[in-house]
Amino acid sequence: MTVNVFAVPVFFVVFRETLEAAVIVSVLLAFLKQTLDGPNRDQSTYKKLVLQVWYGSALGLLLCLIVGGGLIGAFYGIGKDKWGATEYYWEGSFSLVATLIISILGAALLRVAKLQDKWRVKLAKALEEKSVTSAGRKGAFKRWCEKYAMFLLPFITVLREGIEAIIFIAGVTFSAPAAAVPLPVICGLLAGFAVGFILYKGGSSSKLQIFLVVSTCLLYLVAAGLFSKAIWYFQQQDWNNIVGGDAAEVGAGAGSYDIDRSVWHVNYGNPELNGGGGWGIFNAIFGWTNSATYGSVISYNVYWIAVIIGFILMRYNEQKGHLPLMKAKKQDAPVMSDSSADGSGILEAKKNTKPTTTVTPALGREISE
Amino acid sequence: MAISLSHFPILSVLLLALYSLAEAGTVTYDFNIGWVRANPDGLFERTVIGINGAWPPPTMEATKGDRVIVNVENSLGNQTTTLHFHGLFQNGTTYMDGPGQVTQCDILSGQKMIYNFTVEQSGTYWYHSHDKGQYPDGIRAPFIIHDPEFPYKDQVDQEFTISVSDWYHDEMVSLISKFIYKGNPTGAEPVPNSGLINDTASFTLDVQPGKTYLVHMVNIGAFAGQYIWFEGHNMSIVEVDGVFTEEAEAEMIYISAAQRCSFLLTTKNETTANYAFVASMDTSLFDVLPDDLQWNSTGHLVYNKELALPTAAEVAELNEFDDFTLVPYDKQPLFRDADQTVQLDVIMDNLGDGKPYAFFNNISYVSPKVPTLFTAMTTGENASNPEVYGEYSHPFVLDRGQVVDIILNNLDSGKHPFHLHGHHFQTLVRTEEEAGVFDGTNSSQTNYPAIPMRRDTLVLNPNGNLVIRFRADNPGIWLFHCHIEWHMDQGLIATIVEAPLDLQKSLVIPDDHKAVCAAAGIPIAGNAAGNTVDVFNLKGQNHPPAPLPAGFTPRGIVAMAFSVLAAVLGMAAIVWYGLADMGAATKVKEEQRIAAFSAEQNSRERQGSSDVSETKVG
Numbered sequence: 001m002t003v004n005v006f007a008v009p010v011f012f013v014v015f016r017e018t019l020e021a022a023v024i025v026s027v028l029l030a031f032l033k034q035t036l037d038g039p040n041r042d043q044s045t046y047k048k049l050v051l052q053v054w055y056g057s058a059l060g061l062l063l064c065l066i067v068g069g070g071l072i073g074a075f076y077g078i079g080k081d082k083w084g085a086t087e088y089y090w091e092g093s094f095s096l097v098a099t100l101i102i103s104i105l106g107a108a109l110l111r112v113a114k115l116q117d118k119w120r121v122k123l124a125k126a127l128e129e130k131s132v133t134s135a136g137r138k139g140a141f142k143r144w145c146e147k148y149a150m151f152l153l154p155f156i157t158v159l160r161e162g163i164e165a166i167i168f169i170a171g172v173t174f175s176a177p178a179a180a181v182p183l184p185v186i187c188g189l190l191a192g193f194a195v196g197f198i199l200y201k202g203g204s205s206s207k208l209q210i211f212l213v214v215s216t217c218l219l220y221l222v223a224a225g226l227f228s229k230a231i232w233y234f235q236q237q238d239w240n241n242i243v244g245g246d247a248a249e250v251g252a253g254a255g256s257y258d259i260d261r262s263v264w265h266v267n268y269g270n271p272e273l274n275g276g277g278g279w280g281i282f283n284a285i286f287g288w289t290n291s292a293t294y295g296s297v298i299s300y301n302v303y304w305i306a307v308i309i310g311f312i313l314m315r316y317n318e319q320k321g322h323l324p325l326m327k328a329k330k331q332d333a334p335v336m337s338d339s340s341a342d343g344s345g346i347l348e349a350k351k352n353t354k355p356t357t358t359v360t361p362a363l364g365r366e367i368s369e
Numbered sequence: 370m371a372i373s374l375s376h377f378p379i380l381s382v383l384l385l386a387l388y389s390l391a392e393a394g395t396v397t398y399d400f401n402i403g404w405v406r407a408n409p410d411g412l413f414e415r416t417v418i419g420i421n422g423a424w425p426p427p428t429m430e431a432t433k434g435d436r437v438i439v440n441v442e443n444s445l446g447n448q449t450t451t452l453h454f455h456g457l458f459q460n461g462t463t464y465m466d467g468p469g470q471v472t473q474c475d476i477l478s479g480q481k482m483i484y485n486f487t488v489e490q491s492g493t494y495w496y497h498s499h500d501k502g503q504y505p506d507g508i509r510a511p512f513i514i515h516d517p518e519f520p521y522k523d524q525v526d527q528e529f530t531i532s533v534s535d536w537y538h539d540e541m542v543s544l545i546s547k548f549i550y551k552g553n554p555t556g557a558e559p560v561p562n563s564g565l566i567n568d569t570a571s572f573t574l575d576v577q578p579g580k581t582y583l584v585h586m587v588n589i590g591a592f593a594g595q596y597i598w599f600e601g602h603n604m605s606i607v608e609v610d611g612v613f614t615e616e617a618e619a620e621m622i623y624i625s626a627a628q629r630c631s632f633l634l635t636t637k638n639e640t641t642a643n644y645a646f647v648a649s650m651d652t653s654l655f656d657v658l659p660d661d662l663q664w665n666s667t668g669h670l671v672y673n674k675e676l677a678l679p680t681a682a683e684v685a686e687l688n689e690f691d692d693f694t695l696v697p698y699d700k701q702p703l704f705r706d707a708d709q710t711v712q713l714d715v716i717m718d719n720l721g722d723g724k725p726y727a728f729f730n731n732i733s734y735v736s737p738k739v740p741t742l743f744t745a746m747t748t749g750e751n752a753s754n755p756e757v758y759g760e761y762s763h764p765f766v767l768d769r770g771q772v773v774d775i776i777l778n779n780l781d782s783g784k785h786p787f788h789l790h791g792h793h794f795q796t797l798v799r800t801e802e803e804a805g806v807f808d809g810t811n812s813s814q815t816n817y818p819a820i821p822m823r824r825d826t827l828v829l830n831p832n833g834n835l836v837i838r839f840r841a842d843n844p845g846i847w848l849f850h851c852h853i854e855w856h857m858d859q860g861l862i863a864t865i866v867e868a869p870l871d872l873q874k875s876l877v878i879p880d881d882h883k884a885v886c887a888a889a890g891i892p893i894a895g896n897a898a899g900n901t902v903d904v905f906n907l908k909g910q911n912h913p914p915a916p917l918p919a920g921f922t923p924r925g926i927v928a929m930a931f932s933v934l935a936a937v938l939g940m941a942a943i944v945w946y947g948l949a950d951m952g953a954a955t956k957v958k959e960e961q962r963i964a965a966f967s968a969e970q971n972s973r974e975r976q977g978s979s980d981v982s983e984t985k986v987g
Contacts, residue, residue: 110947213947217940224936242552254917255554259723264925265918286936297928304939311946318952 011184011191017161018192021057023222024102024157026200027215028053028150033200049150056155063155064162071166088240092233094160095226102153102223103307107314110216218285220307225287228300235261235295261293393487395436398429400452402508403444410563410570413538417507418445418498425568426510428530433491433516439484441476448542449475449889452484453499454512455627456611456825458791462486463742463845464878466790469500470736471864472846474886474893482885491516492611493530493585493629502541502858505591509534513585514611520698521583521607521616524633528583529574533597533624533648533666535561535590545858549724556717556725557656558855561593564650564666572668573678582634583607586624591854593650594625594784594828596687599670600644600679604632606695610824612793613698619690623651625786627826627852630692640672645681654784654853693799695822703821704795704838707774711765713863714778714806715785715829715851721915726859727851733860733913734850735761737897740886742846745869746876747894748904752869757904759897761912762864767841769868775849778806778834785856788826789839791847791867795821798836799829807834826852844868844875860913 029050036046199215239258253267269290271283282288289296317323400420407424408414420426431437443450453467465486469475476482497509511530519525537544537559544559566572576582584604588595597604598621606617608631616633624630650664658664667681716728726733737744737759748757758764767773774797777787797817798807808814821838829835850862886893895901898910921929 106943110943209948213944216947217943220939220943221936224939243554244552254719254723255725259551259721259917263928264921266920266925292925292928297932300932301935304935307939308942311942315946315949315952318949318955321954321958 011188014165014185014188015191017165018189019195020222021154021158021161022192022196023199023218025053025057025154026196027219028154030200030215032150052148052150053154056151056153057158060155060158061162064159064166067159068163068166071163086237088233088237091160091164092230092237094156094163095230095233097156098160099223099227099230099303102219102226104149106216106219106223107310110213221286224300224303224307225283225285227303228287228296229283229289231299232289232293232296235293257291258293261295263292263294263297265291393434393436394432395438396429396431397438397440398427399440399442400426401442401444402450404446407507409565409568410536412563412570415538416540418450418503419507424507426508428510429496429512431488431512431514433488433514433518435514436485436487440481441484442481443476443478445478447478448503449477449500450498450503450508451476451500452496453790454484454486454494454496455788456492456494456629457486457488457490458843459486459845460489460791460843461875463791463843463847463872464876464882466845466847467499468790468848470740470891471848472740472742473882474740474889474891475500476885477889480885480888482881483879485879488514490514490611491519492608492613493587493631494611495532495587495589495627495629497589502545502854504589505535505537505854506541509589511585511587511589520613521633524581525583526580528585530585530587531572531574531668532565532567532587532589533595534565534568534588535593535626535650536563536565537591538562541854545855548855549726549858551723554719554723554725555656556727556855556859558592558654558853560655560657560659560662561591561650563663564593564595564648566648566666566668570666572666573671574668575671575674576636578636578640578672579638580636582636583631584634585629585631586622587629588624588626590626592626593654593664594623594628594786596649596651596689597622597624597647598649598684599634599646600682601637601642602634602644602646602670604634606630606632606690607698608632609692609695609822610793610826612823614822615696615698617690617695621684621687621689623689623692623828625651625784625826625828625852626854627786627788628824628828636670637672641676643672643676643678644670645679646670647681647684649687651784692824692827693796693822696820697823700820701795701823703797703817703819704772704840706772707838708771709765709767710774710776710809711863712776712778712807713849714780715861717781717783717859719917720913721917723917724914726913727856727861729763729861729863732761732763732863734763734862734864735860735911735913737762738899738909738911739892739895739897741864741866741897742872742878743886743893744896745846745866745872746878747901748896749873750870751904752866752873754905755866756907757896758864758866759907759910761910762897763862764864764866766866766869769841769844769871771841772838773841774836774838776807776809776834776836777829779829779832780806782831784831785829785851785853785861786826787829787835787849788852789837789847789849789865791843791845791865792839793823793825794827794837794839795823796827796835797821797838798834799827800833800835802830802833804830804833807836841867844871846872 032046032049032053036042036049235258239261242258243255256270257265259265267290269279269282269288271279271288271290279288279290287300313323401422402418402420403422404416405419405422405424406414407417407419409425417424429437429439437454439452441450441452449469451467451469451473454465457466459466462485464472465484466472467484473482491514494512494514495509496512497504511532513530516522539559547553548556548559563570586597604619604622606619606622607614608629610629619632622630622632646668648666648668650666652658652664665681669678671678713729716730718726718728720726720733739747741758741762741764744758745752751757753766755764755766775789775794779785798814800807817836827835827837844867847865847867848862849865850857853861883893892899896904896907896910898907900906900908
């Protein structure tokens with residue numbers, strides 16, 4: 001037998017996690033490049049936001065290394081996989097947050113195509129200009145999130161994927177020779193980066209609108225899968241609690257799932273087991289699971305229905321200037337009132353009902369400084 | 370709670386003498402079965418099933434040839450019961466064998482039933498409830514049948530009976546509901562809370578120097594096999610499961626749940642020390658080893674009451690005597706080649722309700738609506754057709770006088786002690802663990818011993834196989850099952866229907882048996898489903914849950930289709946929205962906004978940067 005230096009599951013899990021992170025990061029970078037880079041555009045804002053993306057990624061990576069290291073340390077120290085006991089609650093929570101952010105950002109990205117050049121100004125305004133203290137705490141937090149979306153999204157994505165990968169690799173190395181780990185980790189990282197780079201390049205050179213539509217579709221596919229998976233994780237953690245261990249340990253067959261919640265279960269293609277192979281990637285992009293629950297199927301469909309309704313409402317608002325069943329806005333309202341909200345493209349539905357706020361004078365100059 | 374048995378042997382000898390005088394006597398027991406409280410391991414007091422208001426239940430004794438009458442009254446209040454006399458052939462009285470819904474109806478609380486049979490065998494047996502996994506709640510005890518012609522009687526000064534058992538602190542009803550449960554998909558069996566020797570945690574046996582004792586050892590436990598060794602003494606095996614053997618020296622024996630072994634124990638000539646003996650539960654059967662589990666039970670041979678009782682020493686390895694090598698005392702030769710071969714694969718798996726079950730081949734046993742014996746008695750000629758007994762009682766019909774082989778392949782990684790009712794079987798093959806399935810075409814595997822060992826309960830090794838052979842010389846309904854009570858509850862049972870047409874001719878089922886059925890509302894005629902008109906119509910029969918679906922079910926396909934449709938529609942909405950133009954209202958608004966923005970910027974440039982400091986950035 002040859003010496004095992006390539007743990008296939010490790011490759012797949014690293015590739016998959018890297019890919020998920022790279023999709024987000026590359027879409028963001030491509031978007032920034034499309035909208036802000038180039039002659040006659042806002043170079044400094046572009047650089048600033050690109051840096052935000054990289055800072056977010058880097059900090060996410062750093063934090064996941066620290067948390068992962070701590071967890072592995074705790075594993076050896078306490079002799080118990082503390083993470084494993086509640087793993088799915090964490091994964092589910094991360095997935096929910098990721099779904100939320102991707103959904104909001106996806107809509108924002110798609111609106112860019114329409115706003116075209118105006119977006120450059122708006123983005124700068126939305127992300128850089130507002131006073132954090134200009135409204136109540138809730139408003140302040142929201143604006144803070146908007147302002148640093150380019151930081152937060154890669155940060156949370158990289159953190160989530162990174163911790164997942166570390167925990168998995170740690171788990172594998174407890175049972176596999178350590179020599180089998182580095183090579184697949186590097187290969188997985190490279191493959192993930194490569195796909196991300198291709199996405200970035202492709203995104204940068206193709207027609208913006210097409211790119212945005214395609215990448216938004218991709219993002220929403222991921223988000224729908226994540227939302228469905230979040231529900232699945234919570235339910236699976238319930239099941240693990242009932243079984244009194246990690247149900248994935250019993251394999252892909254009977255006992256790995258709660259029959260009373262199952263919509264379908266096939267004994268192959270378990271994305272949670274040994275990295276899942278190709279199924280793991282299928283899972284990352286389309287939310288595939290070999291063991292669907294009522295919760296996961298319904299949530300997947302509900303998510304898409306919500307997306308469809310959301311876009312219809314947004315379109316309606318664009319055409320009529322107000323949402324269905326709501327009063328049309330007075331034309332003489334302060335024009336500046338909702339520019340900030342519109343600029344970031346976040347949840348149209350709420351905006352028109354919000355009290356108007358006075359925006360602090362813009363800082364076009366500061367951005368350019 | 371130390372029990373001194375020193376007066377028992379004297380009693381036994383007296384009784385033996387009496388039995389010998391009175392040829393073919395009658396032994397009568399009145400058993401009122403009910404709940405009592407007991408704390409045998411000194412760790413936990415619980416309700417247990419006792420007899421006549423006491424626990425442990427009495428050891429039954431009789432002499433070969435005796436008629437035994439057991440008047441049973443069920444006073445449990447909340448449970449049915451039955452009694453099975455383990456290892457007795459019940460030749461001609463199959464309805465006295467005891468398994469509920471097989472040879473009789475379960476006895477409801479408040480009902481009475483008489484077990485009345487003659488004992489044509491001798492040796493070490495036991496009795497226990499054979500109803501819904503009930504006996505580990507306490508209703509189990511040894512049953513010794515003395516034999517005036519016992520081949521080693523001249524060597525024996527005294528005899529003792531020692532039972533070993535695992536012990537649970539919870540009642541079986543509650544344990545089973547947590548065991549056959551979807552949250553226990555691997556079927557991890559409940560682990561006992563302690564081990565008992567003669568139903569106590571501190572058993573001592575007073576012995577005298579220079580004597581030879583005959584010890585009847587019985588494992589009356591639910592689950593755990595037991596390794597047994599006596600410090601400083603060897604055992605000389607003379608009987609297993611009621612079959613006398615050539616003497617065989619052993620330092621350590623293994624007796625699984627339901628197995629028995631009698632051996633001669635010769636005491637030392639001096640009384641300078643007392644000796645420990647150990648019954649060690651086979652922990653390889655346990656999925657988990659709780660920290661507080663003491664799997665070794667220690668008893669003592671007391672030579673001198675003044676001296677201390679030593680602590681048992683640790684043993685380096687468990688190396689038990691291989692019962693397969695024993696030679697029956699009667700030297701009964703290998704039966705001729707089998708007329709019928711039954712092959713059973715032992716499988717543990719889950720069914721459609723997600724719970725763990727046990728299977729012979731693909732069938733997990735479920736009790737028929739009509740007890741199998743009553744079906745055999747009331748279906749006329751069709752009683753020879755296994756179909757009438759229902760698929761899930763897993764019936765095999767044998768003709769009288771046939772020689773039958775049972776090939777048992779263990780596709781599970783656990784040990785299983787298999788028990789055949791109504792027979793001793795010859796043990797032809799019993800592999801080590803991981804030997805795989807039996808191959809009858811491989812001559813190296815069919816090199817059967819000329820004088821095979823016989824017994825009624827045999828351990829099947831993990832992922833190994835065994836072959837047993839017996840003669841169908843005892844018409845009746847006989848279960849073949851794993852004697853780990855958990856696995857019985859999971860359905861690891863097959864039914865041997867032996868010479869059913871002979872039963873119809875010879876058997877008269879007592880009225881009190883029928884009364885028990887009537888009281889419980891259990892039908893006593895027709896096929897397994899209770900159909901007396903068309904015995905091949907099994908509509909309505911009891912059945913296990915459906916198997917787990919192997920792949921996508923219609924439900925899954927519909928769900929998948931809707932999910933794909935939702936995703937496609939969703940993406941269509943994205944494309945539609947993304948490719949649409951700006952929208953009239955937005956266009957107006959944007960134009961206004963850009964204008965206002967420019968205007969504001971202009972005005973701010975005029976104002977200067979006085980308010981820049983108010984804004985926090987970064």
